[in-house]
Amino acid sequence: MTAKSVKTESDGFTAEERAAMKERAAELRAEGRKGAKKADGLQAVLDRIAQMAPEDRALAERVHVTVTANAPELSPKTWYGMPAYANADGKIVVFFQDAGKFNYRYSTLGFQDAANIDEGDMWPVSYALQKWSPAVEKKVAELVKAAIS
Known part of the structure; x- marks a missing residue:
């Protein structure tokens, strides 16, 4: 293998980005399973939050509570390994990315x-x-409510 064929972080994906892509591929496989339920998505989100560093975990827990309280129609699921919340069509509306990701x-x-959340020509x-x-909680609640309106 020559030096030019070795990928580095400066000319390709970082290890974290590659890991996120692998997580997304696993999520897509899980979504394709027959019988995958909303409960599976909730458990995946809770498991992901539990893996975070304490500061990130505290924020993610508050985001989770705020999103689920203000938009119960959104389904929790992971998206590229991040806690996310999808509409009835399965499209991600809102997500939380921890600093450690x-x-x-x-x-x-x-x-x-x-x-x-469209507002004019730029938002x-x-x-x-x-x-x-x-x-912060008030602002997040307002944004989530607007996002699902």
Whole structure:
């Protein structure tokens, strides 16, 4: 093998990105199983949250409670190994990416194109989360409600 054929993080996917792609492939296989249920998705989300570092886990737990309380019609499932919540069509509306997932300095609350958060010609689709507070909870609840409206 020559030096040019070796992939590095600068010219290809990082180890974290490759792991996320493998997680997504496993999720797709699980979704294709006959009898896969909403409960399977919920357990996968709870298992993923339990694996997070303590700071990320605390945020993910609060996000999970806020999303499920404000949008009970969304189904929890993992998406690229991240806790996510999908509409009845199975499209991801909102997801939580912990800081440890890709070694970022903050966790992220993100929205996919199935979310109804359009505002003019430009709008945010992800938000950095560092600490949970009543103000953050209120904003997340508002965003989730708008996303499913």
